[in-house]
Each structure stands twice: as structure tokens, then as C-alpha cells.
Amino acid sequence: MSEATLDSPIEAAPDITAAQEFRAAVEADTAPAVRPFRLKALPGGLIRNARPRQWVKNVLVLAAPGAAGMLTHSHVLRQVGIVFVLFCAAASAIYFLNDAMDVEADRAHPTKRNRPIAAGIVPLPVAYLCAALLAGGAITGALLLCNTPTAIALGCYLVMQFLYCTGLKHILVVDLAFVTSGFLIRAMIGGLAAGIQLSQWFLITTGFAALFMVAAKRYSELVNMGDKVGSSRKVLAEYSDSYLRFVWQASAAVTVLSYCLWSSDHTGNADTALRQITVLPFVFAILRYAVFADRGAAEAPENVVLKDRPLLLLGAIWAGLYGFSVLGTV
Known part of the structure; x- marks a missing residue:
């Protein structure tokens, strides 16, 4: 990428700056040592590893009801709100699982090395336990509060992401398909929860x-x-x-x-x-x-x-x- 490419009206955008900082971190390659475990830091580490900032992706559950013009219906809004919370729990379960399985690779990455599990803030057994509890809670909640198609879709998401984490992410093109499917299920599940034909x-x-x-x-x-x-x-x-x-x-x-x-x-x-x-x-x-x-x-x-x-x-x-x-x- 040439320097001239960056000299445009958008060069001040936050993403360009983030990309430049990322490249600088790669070149510096200064990996911090794994921090000693401290119980006081654990709650904050758990919250960070759940990645609440990433939950914005789950707003996609509004896509199908919104496309059908059904967001003005109170029942639909209630179901979409429930499925949003459930999907956040499911997604965070995958974040815990993925970071626990990729702990060594993350420590070699200029920015991922600061993730709570890679940095030693969240121990591996705790990470796996959180993943299991969040995944189980999401499926149970879908069965009790939504309907069977919603629970099946959420289960498919968890199974596919589990397979992705355990090896399929290393297969060319398959990794793209599995990550894409996660977004597609997000877009579909709001419609399934509200009984809307897609x-x-x-x-x-x-x-x-x-x-x-x-x-x-x-x-x-x-x-x-x-x-x-x-x-x-x-x-x-x-x-x-x-x-x-x-x-x-x-x-x-x-x-x-x-x-x-x-x-x-x-x-x-x-x-x-x-x-x-x-x-x-x-x-x-x-x-x-x-x-x-x-x-x-x-x-x-x-x-x-x-x-x-x-x-x-x-x-x-x-x-x-x-x-x-x-x-x-x-």
C-alpha cells in the first residue's frame, strides 16, 4: 500500500488511524509477558472477553422484522429483544471458546495479545466454564422464551462456530463460509422468533x-x-x-x-x-x-x-x- 493511497479526504477517519497503529504494532513486535493471575482483575477480564462492543453485530436480528415492516408490533419487538439478548450470550460463549483455544496464537499477535485470556487475566478453566454456561443458557432461553425454530437456529450457530473454532477455520474458503453463516443466521433469527416468512x-x-x-x-x-x-x-x-x-x-x-x-x-x-x-x-x-x-x-x-x-x-x-x-x- 503506497503512502499516496492514504493521502485522501478520508485519511482522518478512525479506521485508517487504527490500521496504521496496527501496522506499527506488528513492526514493533513487543509482546508483553503474561500477567500473574489476580482475582480482583477477573470480573473486568470476563466482561472484556465477552466483548460487549461486538454485540452491535447482533442488531442484525432486527433485519428480517424490519424488512417486513413488523417492528411497530409490540409482540415482534418483544421477541426480537429477547433473541438479541440470547444471541449476545451465544456470541460471547464463542468468544470465550475461541480465545481459550487460540491463546498461544493470540500471544503472537500485536493486538490480540492483550485479550484477557491471552494476557493471563482470565484462566483457561474459567474461560471454558463461561463458554459452556453462556451457550447452555442461550439455548435454554430460546426454548422457553421463543420457539423451536429459534432454538434450532441458535443451536446451528453454536455448533457451526464450535466446528469453526476446533479446526475448520484453518481450511481455505471454508473459514469464509462459516463466518459468513454466522452473520446470515443473525439476520434470519429475528424473523424466525417473530414467525415472519423470510x-x-x-x-x-x-x-x-x-x-x-x-x-x-x-x-x-x-x-x-x-x-x-x-x-x-x-x-x-x-x-x-x-x-x-x-x-x-x-x-x-x-x-x-x-x-x-x-x-x-x-x-x-x-x-x-x-x-x-x-x-x-x-x-x-x-x-x-x-x-x-x-x-x-x-x-x-x-x-x-x-x-x-x-x-x-x-x-x-x-x-x-x-x-x-x-x-x-x-
């Missing part, structure tokens, strides 16, 4: 949008790790930057095409034109995110989405237009 276009669009973000994340990791690419995530060493660039570009194209077809798949409705207009902010949002992907600054998708003001504005415009369009048809 559109084929909804599934195609969300699936390829997830693949776009996952491939962009892997591409950014590959670019930023440089010569140390295999020290933290072994499968990255088997990818080439040109291949990952191809994947996120192709998936972005399919995402845009499928959304255009989805927005036009409402012939006879008075709000078809308004829904078609939502294509504009949607496409520009994809293009804006692609800027960060192209620069290797999309390693943390939640930072790109939440800290880039133009992207937030495009998202707000899209949500407003789409909201008006679906409310006019229900």
Missing part, C-alpha cells in the same frame, strides 16, 4: 453482504500483518491479497445486484418507487465501505460502520426511506 431476496442480499464484509476483513488482516501473516491466523498465509480482493469485490457486486432486484420485486404496491429509491443510499454505502476495504482498514467492521460519519448518514437515509416504504405496504 424472502429469498432478503437471504441472498444479507448473505452476500456478510461475505463482502468478511472478505474485506480478511483482506485487511492480510495487508496489515505483512510478513507475520501466519503467526496469528494460519489460514491467512494461504490466501493472496488478489484472491481476497476478488472475493470482496465479487460479493459486493452480487449484493448490489440482488438488492436492486429485491427493491423491484413489489409490483403493484403504491410504495414500489420509494423502495427503488433506497437503492441509491444502499449502493453508495457499499461503495463507501469498499474504500476502507481497499485500503486494508476494514479489519474491525464495527469501527467502520459506527465511526465513519458519511457511512452513518447513508445508513440513516436508507433506513428512513426503506422504513417509509414498508410502512406504506403493511
Whole structure:
């Protein structure tokens, strides 16, 4: 990546700075020693390892009810709220499991070495216990508070992520498919909990949008790790930057095409034109995110989405237009 590439109006964005700091940490390669266990630090370490910042991804449970225009129904909102909490518990269970199994690899990573388990703040037995309790609680809660399809979807997520953590993440392309499936299940499960029929276009669009973000994340990791690419995530060493660039570009194209077809798949409705207009902010949002992907600054998708003001504005415009369009048809 040339210096000229970074000299643009977006260079002050938080994600570019984060990418530069990441590369500096890789070059410095100053791994701190594992800290001695202290009981006083354990609660804070558990909270950090649950990664509440990552829970923003679980807002995707609103996707299916939102696309169907059902978020104004109190029953739907209640079910979506419950499934959001349950998915946060399930996701945190996987974070504990993954970090416990990857503890040695994380200690070789310039930023992951500071995670509570890798740093010795959370002992391995405690991490495995937390993973089991959170996963069991999520499935039990889905059976008692939602319905069987929701529990099955949540169970599939946990099983797939377990298989991913225990070896499939080291298989070329399979790792992309499994991470993408996690986002797709998030987008589906809100609809399952509320008993909403899922559109084929909804599934195609969300699936390829997830693949776009996952491939962009892997591409950014590959670019930023440089010569140390295999020290933290072994499968990255088997990818080439040109291949990952191809994947996120192709998936972005399919995402845009499928959304255009989805927005036009409402012939006879008075709000078809308004829904078609939502294509504009949607496409520009994809293009804006692609800027960060192209620069290797999309390693943390939640930072790109939440800290880039133009992207937030495009998202707000899209949500407003789409909201008006679906409310006019229900």
C-alpha cells in the first residue's frame, strides 16, 4: 500500500488511524509477558472477553422484522429483544471458546495479545466454564422464551462456530463460509422468533453482504500483518491479497445486484418507487465501505460502520426511506 493511497479526504477517519497503529504494532513486535493471575482483575477480564462492543453485530436480528415492516408490533419487538439478548450470550460463549483455544496464537499477535485470556487475566478453566454456561443458557432461553425454530437456529450457530473454532477455520474458503453463516443466521433469527416468512431476496442480499464484509476483513488482516501473516491466523498465509480482493469485490457486486432486484420485486404496491429509491443510499454505502476495504482498514467492521460519519448518514437515509416504504405496504 503506497503512502499516496492514504493521502485522501478520508485519511482522518478512525479506521485508517487504527490500521496504521496496527501496522506499527506488528513492526514493533513487543509482546508483553503474561500477567500473574489476580482475582480482583477477573470480573473486568470476563466482561472484556465477552466483548460487549461486538454485540452491535447482533442488531442484525432486527433485519428480517424490519424488512417486513413488523417492528411497530409490540409482540415482534418483544421477541426480537429477547433473541438479541440470547444471541449476545451465544456470541460471547464463542468468544470465550475461541480465545481459550487460540491463546498461544493470540500471544503472537500485536493486538490480540492483550485479550484477557491471552494476557493471563482470565484462566483457561474459567474461560471454558463461561463458554459452556453462556451457550447452555442461550439455548435454554430460546426454548422457553421463543420457539423451536429459534432454538434450532441458535443451536446451528453454536455448533457451526464450535466446528469453526476446533479446526475448520484453518481450511481455505471454508473459514469464509462459516463466518459468513454466522452473520446470515443473525439476520434470519429475528424473523424466525417473530414467525415472519423470510424472502429469498432478503437471504441472498444479507448473505452476500456478510461475505463482502468478511472478505474485506480478511483482506485487511492480510495487508496489515505483512510478513507475520501466519503467526496469528494460519489460514491467512494461504490466501493472496488478489484472491481476497476478488472475493470482496465479487460479493459486493452480487449484493448490489440482488438488492436492486429485491427493491423491484413489489409490483403493484403504491410504495414500489420509494423502495427503488433506497437503492441509491444502499449502493453508495457499499461503495463507501469498499474504500476502507481497499485500503486494508476494514479489519474491525464495527469501527467502520459506527465511526465513519458519511457511512452513518447513508445508513440513516436508507433506513428512513426503506422504513417509509414498508410502512406504506403493511
